[in-house]
């Protein structure tokens with residue numbers, strides 16, 4: 001378990017792009033603060049234990065950021081990639097329905113309503129999933145297309161940081177608070193809301209970010 005008092009400041013000597021691993025001479029660098037969250041489910045319901053981890057620095061090379069920014073603006077491939085599971089679900093549902101419809105040697109199984117409903121249900125869940133994901137990606141596309149080039153690159157690169165940075169440490173979920181002008185200007189309740197922090201953790205995060213999370217601006 002973590003002691004909330006223990007913070008070390010982590011700076012890698014040689015940075016490489018978190019996405020492609022290339023030495024990133026020309027890169028966007030982000031400083032983030034780790035938040036470790038443990039979900040505990042017992043008879044009293046669900047509660048969480050949260051602690052701050054370490055400061056980390058991650059870099060994304062401009063080539064990767066550029067590619068990701070373009071992917072946001074021309075999102076067909078991104079939609080396909082993120083909807084892969086839903087497409088699989090639809091196909092599985094259709095195959096199951098087809099097998100049940102064609103195979104007369106399963107009369108007993110055909111009588112089971114739950115099994116017959118499973119195919120169409122999978123298709124419906126898959127279609128809803130695809131619509132939801134596509135809407136989310138298209139709204140991001142709108143957001144990115146309204147940004148200037150630097151902001152779009154920054155947004156794309158930080159998206160890659162969140163996608164590629166560790167998400168788990170043992171049973172703990174790891175999330176990140178970016179140390180930026182925006183977050184340094186937030187008060188504890190704002191941080192708590194935006195980054196799903198317990199009140200005491202958001203106070204602590206605010207405190208150490210303003211002490212140790214200096215940025216070169």
Ligand SMILES: [Zn+2]
Nearest residue numbers: 017020061064
């Ligand atoms: Zn890269």
